[in-house]
Amino acid sequence: xxxxxxxxxxxxxxxxxxxxxxxxxxxxxxxxxxxxxxxxxxxxxxxxxxxxxxxxxxxxxxxxxxxxxxxxxxxxxxxxxxxxxxxxxxxxxxxxxxxxxxxxxxxxxxxxxxxxxxxxxxxxxxxxxxxxxxxxxxxxxxxxxxxxxxxxxxxxxxxxxxxxxxxxxxxxxxxxxxxxxxxxxxxxxxxxxxxxxxxxxxxxxxxxxxxxxxxxxxxxxxxxxxxxxxxxxxxxxxxxxxxxxxxxxxxxxxxxxxxxxxxxxxxxxxxxxxxxxxxxxxxxxxxxxxxxxxxxxxxxxxxxxxxxxxxxxxxxxxxxxxxxx
Amino acid sequence: xxxxxxxxxxxxxxxxxxxxxxxxxxxxxxxxxxxxxxxxxxxxxxxxxxxxxxxxxxxxxxxxxxxxxxxxxxxxxxxxxxxxxxxxxxxxxxxxxxxxxxxxxxxxxxxxxxxxxxxxxxxxxxxxxxxxxxxxxxxxxxxxxxxxxxxxxxxxxxxxxxxxxxxxxxxxxxxxxxxxxxxxxxxxxxxxxxxxxxxxxxxxxxxxxxxxxxxxxxxxxxxxxxxxxxxxxxxxxxxxxxxxxxxxxxxxxxxxxxxxxxxxxxxxxxxxxxxxxxx
Numbered sequence: 356x357x358x359x360x361x362x363x364x365x366x367x368x369x370x371x372x373x374x375x376x377x378x379x380x381x382x383x384x385x386x387x388x389x390x391x392x393x394x395x396x397x398x399x400x401x402x403x404x405x406x407x408x409x410x411x412x413x414x415x416x417x418x419x420x421x422x423x424x425x426x427x428x429x430x431x432x433x434x435x436x437x438x439x440x441x442x443x444x445x446x447x448x449x450x451x452x453x454x455x456x457x458x459x460x461x462x463x464x465x466x467x468x469x470x471x472x473x474x475x476x477x478x479x480x481x482x483x484x485x486x487x488x489x490x491x492x493x494x495x496x497x498x499x500x501x502x503x504x505x506x507x508x509x510x511x512x513x514x515x516x517x518x519x520x521x522x523x524x525x526x527x528x529x530x531x532x533x534x535x536x537x538x539x540x541x542x543x544x545x546x547x548x549x550x551x552x553x554x555x556x557x558x559x560x561x562x563x564x565x566x567x568x569x570x571x572x573x574x575x576x577x578x579x580x581x582x583x584x585x586x587x588x589x590x591x592x593x594x595x596x597x598x599x600x601x602x603x604x605x606x607x608x609x610x611x612x613x614x615x616x617x618x619x620x621x622x623x624x625x626x627x628x629x630x631x632x633x634x635x636x637x638x639x640x641x642x643x644x645x646x647x648x649x650x651x652x653x654x655x656x657x658x659x660x661x662x663x664x665x666x667x668x669x670x671x672x673x674x675x676x677x678x679x680x
Numbered sequence: 681x682x683x684x685x686x687x688x689x690x691x692x693x694x695x696x697x698x699x700x701x702x703x704x705x706x707x708x709x710x711x712x713x714x715x716x717x718x719x720x721x722x723x724x725x726x727x728x729x730x731x732x733x734x735x736x737x738x739x740x741x742x743x744x745x746x747x748x749x750x751x752x753x754x755x756x757x758x759x760x761x762x763x764x765x766x767x768x769x770x771x772x773x774x775x776x777x778x779x780x781x782x783x784x785x786x787x788x789x790x791x792x793x794x795x796x797x798x799x800x801x802x803x804x805x806x807x808x809x810x811x812x813x814x815x816x817x818x819x820x821x822x823x824x825x826x827x828x829x830x831x832x833x834x835x836x837x838x839x840x841x842x843x844x845x846x847x848x849x850x851x852x853x854x855x856x857x858x859x860x861x862x863x864x865x866x867x868x869x870x871x872x873x874x875x876x877x878x879x880x881x882x883x884x885x886x887x888x889x890x891x892x893x894x895x896x897x898x899x900x901x902x903x904x905x906x907x908x909x910x911x912x913x914x915x916x917x918x919x920x921x922x923x924x925x926x927x928x929x930x931x932x933x934x935x936x937x938x939x940x941x942x943x944x945x946x947x948x949x950x951x952x953x954x955x956x957x958x959x
């Protein structure tokens with residue numbers, strides 16, 4: 356329960372606290388103690404890394420994820436183009452072989468603004484809720500959202516520019532996303548319009564793919580430019596209420612990434628590739644409270660950390676069954 | 681997580697300054713994003729109906745489409761089911777109407793060739809009201825003869841050829857050609873003594889026999905009595921006729937689309953419907 360509350364609090368904006376010595380389990384303390392005795396040199400670390408098979412297939416999860424994302428979005432496009440009625444609609448709401456599906460955040464905005472709920476929308480919302488509980492919540496973000504996909508390339512550019520010191524990356528307080536969430540919900544209730552939908556790059560991109568491009572893509576371009584030149588992954592990290600909605604769903608999901616402290620060298624490669632590095636705070640030396648630590652609700656299950664970890668310390672798990680993949 | 685606040689070391693002045701700046705930056709981010717979001721209110725600020733909407737689009741008694749804009753989840757399922765592809769999705773310039781469906785009647789009007797109001801059935805949120813059963817119950821707008829002086833019928837002229845020229849992409853269902861499939865208007869030339877295209881193609885048909893029995897379908901009196909929602913009325917002595925819009929008009933825009941005059945003699949007004957006329 357503690358884990359659950361802390362995971363949500365961190366998603367809403369709390370900075371992960373460094374645990375006190377006595378909060379760590381005895382086994383973990385012993386593991387850290389052992390590690391301190393046998394400190395590895397840089398050369399040894401690199402040798403270990405190279406010996407590990409993962410380094411040779413570093414993009415396993417990323418490739419699976421991109422393939423899924425592209426296929427899901429193409430299904431909408433192709434289904435409409437060929438008029439086969441397999442997947443009708445867009446990511447905000449659709450019918451998959453006749454079954455209603457509604458994006459949880461879009462549905463929420465409509466319910467708050469319109470203040471009526473028709474049965475079809477309720478059916479679609481419940482279906483999608485159950486689906487993402489099963490699949491991991493923010494899995495939507497990294498495995499389906501088309502903006503996430505383009506933002507990954509913006510992130511690469513941003514990192515390059517930052518490495519060359521051509522730009523000075525800017526950060527914001529993570530809690531600002533929770534503020535946005537409340538504001539957008541209130542705005543929907545008060546104004547009676549789905550204010551967020553107007554600027555949601557997820558909806559804009561999904562519709563542009565299916566129904567053709569429009570002026571709205573300029574807004575997406577503005578967001579991407581902001582992420583390239585000013586702040587890394589700013590929309591997903593600090594603004595998007597869709598992520599928070601699915602994060603809350605994911606907090607009770609059995610699909611998550613699990614950290615095991617035993618072989619970890621605490622180099623922090625995982626935190627560098629992570630969209631939401633606070634969820635990997637536990638991988639810092641002396642911060643894991645237990646030998647196995649589940650990663651928090653804000654995790655998008657993108658698998659970049661799983662791919663990059665040279666020691667297999669991060670893995671997907673389906674709670675109650677063996678590790679995935 | 682029992683982190684005792686008193687045990688935390690006090691923040692260094694540098695760290696505190698960093699936090700202060702981050703807080704301010706975050707405030708600016710919120711402000712900036714909200715300005716962008718609230719700019720969406722500008723195009724719709726005046727109320728009313730901004731464009732011709734698909735059948736069943738929610739409207740209140742003042743014809744404000746506010747409920748329609750809030751209920752629409754912007755998924756475009758109505759676009760996908762329309763057999764004549766009359767429905768388009770609005771762009772960013774429409775503010776909170778971004779991603780909301782509309783119809784450009786002159787280019788492609790809704791001719792109800794799906795019969796069953798497919799867009800209404802497809803709508804997952806009821807933004808296109810599910811309480812609509814027949815085309816004749818639709819209230820999209822109301823036709824108006826805006827330029828009677830150029831109307832071919834008023835001038836007593838006939839019409840020969842393709843209604844909107846060979847390049848026109850719009851489609852219509854012609855019962856006598858194919859009851860089930862719409863065909864391009866360009867593939868259906870006319871040869872008329874007196875132009876009556878708006879009357880001829882008006883898709884709002886009134887069931888004459890049922891009306892004579894006093895039993896209009898679903899008890900909807902709007903379906904009686906005229907056969908179409910437009911008729912021609914003689915003016916002057918010659919064969920000149922003036923189109924008259926009947927109360928059964930739903931504002932679907934087929935007359936606006938088929939009118940062979942450039943620019944169109946008939947337009948659809950959005951500030952009235954059959955209901956507001958009779959009220």
